[in-house]
Structure formats: C-alpha cells, structure tokens
Amino acid sequence: MRGLSSKHYTIGMAGHIDHGKTTLTKALTGVDTDRLKEEKERQISIELGYAPLKMDDGSLLSIIDVPGHERFIRQMIAGVSGIDLVILVVAADEGVMPQTKEHLEIVKFLQIQKGIIAITKKDKVEDDLLDLVREEIMDELEGSVFHHAPVVFLDSTKNIGIDDLKETLLGQLEDIQHKQESGDFRLPIDQVFTIKGQGTVVRGTIMEGMVHTDDELQILPSGIPVKARQLQVHNKMVDKAKAGQRVAVNLPNISAEDINRGDVLVLSQTYETTDTIDVSLKFIKKLQYPIKQRSVLKVHIGTAEVMGKIIFFDRNEYQDSNEEVLCQLRLEEEVTAKRGDKFIVRRPTPVETVGGGWVIQAKGSKYKFGEDTIRTLQKVKEGSPEERVTQAFSKNKLLESKDLQEETGLTKMELDSLLEVGKLIKIKDKFYTGSENVKATLHQVTSYIHAFHEANPLKAGVAKAEILSNFSNSVPKNLVEHVLQSLQDDGKIMRDESLLYDASFEPHYPPSWKKRMEQVVSGIEGDGLTPKPFEQYGREAGLPDKELRDLQHYLIRQEKVYELDEKHLVSVKIIESSVSRLKKKYPQELELSAVKEELGLSRKYLIPYMELLDAIQITKREDSVRYWV
Secondary structure (H helix, E strand, C coil), X not given: CCCCCCCCCEEEEEECCCCCHHHHHHHHHCCCCCCCHHHHHHCCCCCCEEEEEECCCCCEEEEEEXXXXXXXXXXXXXXXXXXXXXXXXXXXXXXXCHHHHHHHHHHHHCCCCEEEEEEECHHHCCHHHHXXXXXXXXXXXXXXXXXXXXXXXXXXXXXXXXXXXXXXXXXXXXXXXXXXXXXXXXXXXXXXXXXXXXXXXXXXXXXXCEEECCCEEEEECCCEEEEXXXXXXXXXXXXXXXXXXXXXXXXXXXXXXXXXXXXXXECCCCXXXXXXXXXXXXXXXXXXXXXXXXXXXXXXXXXXXXXXXEECCCCCEECCCCXXXXXXXXXXXXXXXXXXXXXXXXXXXXCEEEEEEEEEECCCCCCCCCHHHHHHHHHHHHCCHHHHHHHHHHHCCCEEHHHXXXXXXXXXXXXXXXXXXXXXEEECCCEEEEHHHHHHHHHHHHHHHHHHHHHCCCCCCEEHXXXXXXXXXXXXXXXXXXXXXXXXXXXCXXXXXXXXXXXXXXXXXXXXXXXXXXXXXXXXXXXXCCCCCHHHHHHHHCCCHHHHHHHHHHHHHCCCEEECCCCCEEEHHHHHHHHHHHHHHCCCEEEHHHHHHHHCCCHHHHHHHHHHHHHXXXXXXXXXXXXXX
C-alpha cells in the first residue's frame, strides 16, 4: 500500500446488531472480538472489540468492532471517536435498519469523511437480486458520507469478497489525512483494567502526538502524574506509539480505580479541563420531541460520557429546522477538550441520539441571552487571527512562514501584526511559534531544571544536551534552544561550560545524606596526606555508591579535594598547608628525600604527592629536582 507503511489508521466496523460485523472482523483479521462470556452466550458485542489487520505491504491497521445494539450505543460512540474510516456493515437480507441509521448520524456528526459499504450475507439473497439490494441500500444512505462510497458484497463465513474489501480499503486510506504525530500526545482512555504482576493498564486510540516508554504523563481531568512503564500495540511490546495507533499503556503506582473511561492521558500541559464548552451544534432531521432551553443531555466527547445542560442564546427550544446552532454545554463533570474536538449529544429519556458538532471554545463563560452573544460566538467559530494561529500551533509547535500562512489562511501583514503584539514569536529568522508555546516550554524547561537540582543537589547543573534529549519527543529542538537562550539572557539560568543551572542554585549536600557526607569529608581531612581509599570512607559512613560518586565529583568540582591518584582524594586545605610548610623550609628547590623527611611520607604517598604538585603547577620538575613555579 503506497505510502501507508509508516502510518497507522483505525477502522470502525459499524452497523445493526446481527448483520455480521464481528464475523467480518474475524474473516479480515483472524481475531474473534467477542471476548466476554455474555457476548458469546448472547451473540452480541457489548464492549468494544479490537483486532490488528496486517496489510500486504506490512502496514498494520486497527479494526474496532463497535457494538450495534441500541443499549450499547455508548460504547459504540467511544469507539468511533478515534476512527479514520468506517466500514458500514449491512446484511443483504435485511438492508438498512434503525440502528444502522443511528450509527450513520453519529458518523456524520463526528465528521468521519471516508466509508465503505460491506453488504454481508450475500448467500441469503439470490444473485440476480443483488443489484436491487444495492440500489435499495444506496437509496437509504442518500445524503450520508456513504452515498458515493464503494460497495463490496461478502459472505464472511466462506471468505468470499474479503480480498476485494482489503483492496478497497487500501484505496480509501490513501486519501485520508493522517492524525497529527507531531502534536502534543493525547490518548482518550476507553478501557482500564489490571493485569496481575503488571498493575494498571489503560487502552485507547492515540488522537495526536506520540508516546515513548518511560515518558512522564498526566491523567486528566484528575491531574494525576503517571509514567508509561510499558507500551503495547496489538499485544506486541513497543518503545513508542504514534497517532492513529491503538495502544495499551502500563501505568505503575496507580490503582485502576483512580482512572475512568473518558479520562485522557497526556504528555504536556497544553490540554485543559473544562465543564463549560461553547459549541457549534447540529441536530438530526427528525426529533421525537423538541430540545428545550436547559434540557439535560448526555454528552459524548472523546471517550467521555457526561451529563450536561444545553444553553441556547437565541431561542428557548429547537425543533426541526436543520440549521447550525451556536450554543453552550454546561457539564456536570470536567472533560478534557480543545477547539475542534467533535462530540455527540443524546437525550437520556427517551433515549435517542439528537445531534453533534464541534467545540469552538473549550473554556466558555456565562453569557447573556441575545444576538450580541450569538455574534460573539460566530466570531469565535470563525476564529480570530490569534485563535487560528493558536490552533495551527496546537498541531505543530514550529512552522515556517509559508506553512503557517497555509495553515491559518492569514496574510503576511496579519502575521506581522501578531509579531508586533507578541502573540507570535520568530525563531532563528526562519520559524514561527505562538507565545503560549514559548510560555509552556519555558515552564517545562524551568521545571525540569528545578527538578534536576532537587534530585541532584550535589551536581553543578544539567548538561544542555540532556535537556534537549529529554524534550526531543515533545518539543522541537529550536524551540527549546530559544527558551534556554532567553532564560540565560534574562539571568534566570546560568551557564558553566556545558552545564546549565538555576541562577539561585548552589550545590549542596542532600539533607538526607548530609551527616554521612560530612563524615566522609572529616575523615579525608583528618587523615591528612595519607588518606584511605575514597570508597572506604563511603563504606564506613554507610553511603550508597551513587551518592558517593556524586559526592566525589562535587568535592573535586568545588575544589575541596584533589585527586591524589585514581583511588585517593586529599583535602585542598591539607595540600595548601603542606606546601606552605615546604616553601618555608626549602624556599628554592625540593628533592624527594627532603620532602619525605619533612612530611614523613612513605613512597606510597610521596610519589603521588609530588606528581600532584607538578599537575596543579605548584612545582616544576627538572631531572630529580623540583622548583617552585
């Protein structure tokens, strides 16, 4: 499949109950997605089923078999939220059924643009009637994304039409815009479970960005920090997972009870939580009952399902007008959302899907009823230059001028205006980024440096290369370098050769090891010019190896000790005292015998001592005699 081998797509298998979605999924992938006992007994899918589909070119697609029964529409919406293409399964002997139509509405509201019609159970209909079946189904699908979709006839139990479906699938995927791998990582969670011996695992489809093993993450809306200990894509261990992939993330040190379906796993602080969203909303053509002001609706966004009230600003109720409505959803619980996110609304009783749309502003406020508010929301929907720039940089943190203009539709003059007011930042005369991106990166970088100092109080600073490496997966190098230079220019961080450190930081003993480290230093000073091996002091003080190594580097860097040889350290004060003593007695030159007599050193310490004086340029050797420098 040309160009798809490095990309990842999620395919939804939707349709009415008992039209053969699970059987078709198994024919395509070899995986039976009905995994629960009650699903086997009742022969219906209750939970989302997932299966990998390996294509001929080696690329791997994720097939989601979403439940078709009306009672399980909630799980279906959770599955569809990450889907790139839908295979609509329609049984040849039954045609388009009520649940099929509801699935179609959901696909429309989530703005999934590509679809394939899989007409299953062709063996149930005479061959000469198949064209009639196709026509009847296409008539029912008129006006939907499937009206011009390719059609494939199948008999999944006999493997008839499966190859045709795969070939059709390849052709459709080539035109799909791929999810943003370069954006900030976001994984709406649709499954949470515990594996014995491993701990908590969450699963979902990555909406944007990328995640790596050992990434420090956050669960929203709770804000709980977590770490990605292991990643799996379709039961295979991987080091990283990208947008569009179905991934399982092992999260240590957190209970499954602390995570819910609908929570979102994120990498950065770009994402916000909110309980008030301004939206552009469309309703289905024929509502059973009008939607009244402040009606309670069930809102499905990402994989979250929350109750909320609809707030109109230009009417007191909505009945069949088929127009877009700018309004607000006030939710009972916070969700993670940003501009552009799609959602579905359902009436809780009588249960029905009533509409869907997209978020025009993730953090809404309370507005007055009237046309002024509608005009304001219309401007928000259309997006000011600043909002369009913000949206562009939510996908890519750095853009060249040409790409930024293409992404936002703004002129160079409009971009220059944003530069003047500080909403747009230019980097290295080539790239642009938003002020919020700079602000967020500055916060991340300073937090990282502070955390490094806290974890490594003995070290003078953190290497610039280490900072760049740490953010290489989430922030462009040029942006990090820009922020580091800005912090240096403002005097907030200092540089010592390759090390960077907070301007207010001074290396110091960690409080928990201070007394033992002082014991080591006292021991070195007490033993004068005949110290024991440095590791021995550490063992006697009960210092772990890491802390002892850090202490050694600290003492040398702070010029508190010299390295007498590779195993022994000697106090700088002791060296200075001994040199003063020798200069007083031998003001012109030194010989080994004289130093040995004066300081009482054995050859074991005498030779390293003299070589140290040469190395630190206190003495200069000529044959067997040394002179003071």
